[in-house]
Amino acid sequence: MGEEAQAAPGTGASATRIAFIGLGHMGGPMAANLVAAGYSVTGFDVVPAALEAAAAAGVVVAESSAAAADGADVIITMLPAGKHVFAALEGEGPGGGLLAAAKPGSLFLECSTISVDDARTAHELIVASGHRGLDAPVSGGVMGAEAGTLTFMVGGSPDDFAAAGPLFDVMGRRIVLCGGPGAGQAAKVCNNMILGVSMIAVSEAFVLGEKLGLTHEALFDVAAHASGQCWSLTTNCPVPGPVPTSPANRDYQPGFAGALMAKDLGLAVEALNATGVDAVLGRSAEEIYREFSLHGGAGTDFSGIINSIRKASNNTGSD
Ligand code: NAD
Numbered sequence: 401m402g403e404e405a406q407a408a409p410g411t412g413a414s415a416t417r418i419a420f421i422g423l424g425h426m427g428g429p430m431a432a433n434l435v436a437a438g439y440s441v442t443g444f445d446v447v448p449a450a451l452e453a454a455a456a457a458g459v460v461v462a463e464s465s466a467a468a469a470d471g472a473d474v475i476i477t478m479l480p481a482g483k484h485v486f487a488a489l490e491g492e493g494p495g496g497g498l499l500a501a502a503k504p505g506s507l508f509l510e511c512s513t514i515s516v517d518d519a520r521t522a523h524e525l526i527v528a529s530g531h532r533g534l535d536a537p538v539s540g541g542v543m544g545a546e547a548g549t550l551t552f553m554v555g556g557s558p559d560d561f562a563a564a565g566p567l568f569d570v571m572g573r574r575i576v577l578c579g580g581p582g583a584g585q586a587a588k589v590c591n592n593m594i595l596g597v598s599m600i601a602v603s604e605a606f607v608l609g610e611k612l613g614l615t616h617e618a619l620f621d622v623a624a625h626a627s628g629q630c631w632s633l634t635t636n637c638p639v640p641g642p643v644p645t646s647p648a649n650r651d652y653q654p655g656f657a658g659a660l661m662a663k664d665l666g667l668a669v670e671a672l673n674a675t676g677v678d679a680v681l682g683r684s685a686e687e688i689y690r691e692f693s694l695h696g697g698a699g700t701d702f703s704g705i706i707n708s709i710r711k712a713s714n715n716t717g718s719d
Contacts, residue, residue, distance in 0.1 A: 418442070418567070419472035421465050421488055421498065422512070423450040426538070427478030429545040430511075430571045432457035437570040444468040446495045464494040466501035474567060475502055476509045481663070482518035485510060489525055499529040508533040509564055511552075513660075515667045516582045516589065517674065519555065523581035532560050535581065537588040538572065541656055549573040553591075555583035589671050592664040596685040596702070599632040599661075603706035606639050607713055616641055638703035647701035655701035662686070662693035 416439060420431040423445040434441050435458035443459040444467070445451050455461045462468035465488055469475050475498060479485050489499050502508075508526045510519065510533065519535040526533035534556035544550040550572035554561055561577045568575040578587045605628065609619040620642035624634050636655070637643035647655035665686035672679050689697075692705055 416440075416474060416567075417472045419444075419462075419465075419468040419475045419498075419502075420454075420459065420478070421445070421468060421475065421495075422478040422480075422484075423454040423459070424478065424480075425542050426511075426545045427476075428453055428457070429542065430476070430478060430550075431459050433545075433548045433570055434567065435459055439567075439570075442468045442472065444495070464497070466497040469498050469501040469506070471503065472506060474507045474509060474564070476567075477512060479512045481512070482514040482522075485512055485514055485518065485522055486525075489522060499525060499531070502529075502531055504530040506531045507560060507563060509536050509567070510534070511536050511538055513537045513588055513664060513667070514585060515670050516585045517670070519585040520582040523556070532557075532563075533581070534560050534564060535584040536564070536568070537584055539588070539591065540572070545571070552576070553578050553584040553587040555579055555581050555585065585667075586671070589664065589668045592661070593668040593679070593682045593685070595632065596661055596665050596668075596689055597681045598630045599636070599638065599703055600685055600688060600705060600709075602628075602630065602632045603638045603703070603709050606706060607709045610710075611713070632703070636701075636703050638706040647703055648706075652700040652704035652707075654699070655703070658689060658693045658697035658700055658702045658704065661702040662689040662698070665689050 418434055418439050418441045420427060420441050420443040423431055423443050428450060431441050431443050431454055441459050442462050443454045444462045444465045451461045477485055477488055479488060487496050490496065508531055510522055523533045523535065534554050536552050536554045538550040538552055540550040548571055552568050552572045552575045554577050558577065578584050606616060606619060616639045623629065635643065637646040638648050640648045647653055668682055669686045672682060692708055697704055
């Protein structure tokens with residue numbers, strides 16, 4: 401665990417041709433960074449506006465995923481969910497057909513956040529088609545994608561990890577080989593379960609502090625330097641003031657949207673059910689964020705959950 405990617409010898413930017421499938425909020429800037437680093441990047445997205453933005457950043461636009469993959473050494477997918485990944489790999493139409501179109505031995509980097517089971521199935525399909533594959537989900541959000549500072553959590557073989565190292569280094573800052581196929585998604589789902597639970601815990605503590613007459617600043621000054629310290633408190637603080645860069649200071653504009661947290665916790669519950677782990681807090685967090693996302697929180701930062709807790713607390717008349 402914790403191996404860092406090493407640049408593979410002889411894999412200069414000019415020699416490596418990249419197909420980039422899925423040029424949305426994350427994929428667009430990731431592809432742009434690869435272009436800026438000197439790579440030849442051919443991209444495809446089913447949404448024309450995404451293609452136009454990518455073209456402006458220097459991505460060569462293809463008419464289909466298969467056309468983008470034709471002749472590519474590395475195929476990167478950055479798609480919304482597992483069903484889109486399978487559609488891209490083996491589906492029909494302009495957004496599909498990657499497995500058949502890629503040249504033998506191509507390296508697939510599957511960067512979308514999908515379930516561990518889907519990641520392992522996708523890896524089997526990729527290998528059965530004569531290719532190589534890594535699951536490589538990311539954290540760091542759109543800002544990290546733009547700045548090239550993403551964290552990559554990678555599952556697959558050490559050789560493939562080493563071969564992809566120069567590309568990860570362009571798009572990210574911390575790159576960790578977590579184990580075999582699916583291990584990257586496993587690390588992602590575990591990390592985001594911690595994140596969902598910890599944001600709820602921090603938000604509940606601030607609401608309790610409000611009821612007890614504590615100022616936000618007082619609670620922050622204590623907890624940020626005591627055993628309550630965590631990322632949800634000291635970086636993405638759910639109240640305005642103590643951390644000026646947190647989304648709470650800009651009316652909870654994301655950041656990391658509630659819908660994405662709900663999706664990731666759904667993947668966590670899927671994994672909990674598959675493994676039989678008794679995770680009361682993880683399951684509660686999934687219910688809480690599913691409700692939050694369904695009732696207005698989908699497009700706001702996930703730290704906006706504090707407002708739901710406040711509302712529910714006032715409704716119970718706990719003053
Ligand atoms: P997005 O919806 O902005 O982009 C996905 C793109 O894929 C869209 O432009 C869509 O048109 C395209 N697409 C769908 N099916 C396609 C197909 N068959 N062929 C070609 N293009 C297709 O989503 P995003 O925010 O860029 O997120 C992508 C992935 O990264 C998701 O799995 C998400 O959970 C994960 N992620 C997102 C963030 C974030 O902050 N946005 C952070 C970490 C991880």
